[in-house]
Amino acid sequence: MNAHRRQLIALAHPVYLSLLASVAAGIINTVWVSRLGGPAVAAVAVATNTENVLLGVALVFASGTTVLVAHARGARSPAAVRAAVRGGWALCALVTPAVAAGGLLLRVPLAHLVLGGAEGPARTLAAGYFAVSLPGIAVFYAQQLVDGVLKGAGDTRTPMRLALLANGLILVCDPFLIHLYGVRGAAASTVLCRAAALAAGLRALRRDPLLRAAAGARPAEPLPAALRRTLTTGLPMSADFTVRQTGTLVLIAIVARLGVTAVAAYAIAYKVLYVATMAFYSVRQAASIHTAHTRGAGVDARRAVGREAVRLSGAVGLAAAALFAAGAPWVMAAFGAGGAVAHDGVLFLRCIGPYLLLTACCIALGGVFEGSGGAPALLRVTVLGTAVQLLLATALSGAGLPGVCLAMALAMAVQCAAVAVLFRRARPQVEETGVSSVSVA
Numbered sequence: 001m002n003a004h005r006r007q008l009i010a011l012a013h014p015v016y017l018s019l020l021a022s023v024a025a026g027i028i029n030t031v032w033v034s035r036l037g038g039p040a041v042a043a044v045a046v047a048t049n050t051e052n053v054l055l056g057v058a059l060v061f062a063s064g065t066t067v068l069v070a071h072a073r074g075a076r077s078p079a080a081v082r083a084a085v086r087g088g089w090a091l092c093a094l095v096t097p098a099v100a101a102g103g104l105l106l107r108v109p110l111a112h113l114v115l116g117g118a119e120g121p122a123r124t125l126a127a128g129y130f131a132v133s134l135p136g137i138a139v140f141y142a143q144q145l146v147d148g149v150l151k152g153a154g155d156t157r158t159p160m161r162l163a164l165l166a167n168g169l170i171l172v173c174d175p176f177l178i179h180l181y182g183v184r185g186a187a188a189s190t191v192l193c194r195a196a197a198l199a200a201g202l203r204a205l206r207r208d209p210l211l212r213a214a215a216g217a218r219p220a221e222p223l224p225a226a227l228r229r230t231l232t233t234g235l236p237m238s239a240d241f242t243v244r245q246t247g248t249l250v251l252i253a254i255v256a257r258l259g260v261t262a263v264a265a266y267a268i269a270y271k272v273l274y275v276a277t278m279a280f281y282s283v284r285q286a287a288s289i290h291t292a293h294t295r296g297a298g299v300d301a302r303r304a305v306g307r308e309a310v311r312l313s314g315a316v317g318l319a320a321a322a323l324f325a326a327g328a329p330w331v332m333a334a335f336g337a338g339g340a341v342a343h344d345g346v347l348f349l350r351c352i353g354p355y356l357l358l359t360a361c362c363i364a365l366g367g368v369f370e371g372s373g374g375a376p377a378l379l380r381v382t383v384l385g386t387a388v389q390l391l392l393a394t395a396l397s398g399a400g401l402p403g404v405c406l407a408m409a410l411a412m413a414v415q416c417a418a419v420a421v422l423f424r425r426a427r428p429q430v431e432e433t434g435v436s437s438v439s440v441a
Contacts, residue, residue, distance in 0.1 A: 045267030056242030064234020069152025087226030136191030287367025317360025321353030
């Protein structure tokens with residue numbers, strides 16, 4: 001097996017299990033909440049998708065810290081590792097209060113915004129979910145930063161274990177808290193279980209050999225400079241993810257014009273798609289980390305990593321498209337969906353295959369951009385693709401969920417073509433530190 005492929009698989013499979021465990025929280029919530037009716041499913045769907053948008057904010061410090069710690073590890077510089085970690089925590093401390101407090105104050109208009117034309121009960125339930133989940137974003141953000149530091153240090157297994165711990169606890173707590181408090185109970189279960197995992201993660205940081213060695217080193221730069229470096233490194237990656245997830249959230253509002261049945265079907269089906277898309281993102285993270293660890297190896301090495309990432313992720317996307325098309329009725333039945341909701345969900349899953357395959361290739365290749373300094377170029381492609389997707393979805397939504405699927409596939413084809421052109425134009429670049437690197441921008 002190709003050496004790059006082996007390393008990508010070694011890094012990606014713990015990341016995948018970690019991401020999948022995180023997505024499992026939303027899936028578990030949806031399974032239990034589905035027993036409360038369609039408005040409750042729609043409310044939890046938009047609330048958890050809103051959290052995905054807020055995850056993009058966390059990537060400013062989480063992914064920025066991952067890349068900087070990975071670069072410092074590749075350069076064998078404990079001083080740079082310590083500076084990167086300090087910068088990440090400082091930026092996290094600045095961002096978190098603003099997001100948590102602002103989100104809590106705006107929970108009602110936010111629920112109205114994301115649910116669009118859906119019925120009033122769904123909006124009320126979504127606002128109730130936000131009342132618990134948005135203050136709890138502080139726990140979520142700290143957990144993301146802990147994971148980011150560990151991944152940059154080359155440890156993708158501990159974040160996996162922490163995610164499994166959190167979601168194992170959610171599996172136990174969800175039925176009780178949802179039974180007692182309904183939709184708010186689903187949010188409370190997620191926050192409390194993540195807090196337990198965060199405590200374990202903070203202990204793991206103190207045990208990591210690379211981080212323990214860096215703790216005794218003098219930081220390579222002052223805290224304000226480290227904070228700025230984390231911000232400038234993570235901001236394009238954060239913006240890319242946020243734009244992508246915001247597009248998904250707006251897409252739900254477009255689907256909501258088709259009625260609450262379509263929203264519920266789309267919500268369940270899209271949760272299931274995360275099983276595949278998280279695999280794509282795990283390859284992306286692995287490609288980003290591996291590219292950063294091999295800094296200075298040249299353009300050919302970056303291109304080799306990119307080719308292997310696309311092959312690996314593309315194979316997963318093709319398999320997922322086939323499985324969803326064949327197993328769609330069983331998937332919807334497993335979520336307790338019946339009647340019109342099940343019909344619409346099956347139709348969506350059977351039409352989404354082309355989008356999945358294109359997404360697999362585009363997302364995986366993005367990891368090379370992130371690890372080699374090309375994230376700003378990737379952001380421009382994402383903005384273009386999201387704008388195209390929303391315009392096409394608005395125009396084609398009259399055809400129902402199949403029209404939405406077609407819009408998603410066409411927009412992703414545009415992104416794939418643009419990313420492929422940028423990747424072929426990779427060129428050497430010298431970073432601010434003076435160390436030779438490669439840019440795919």
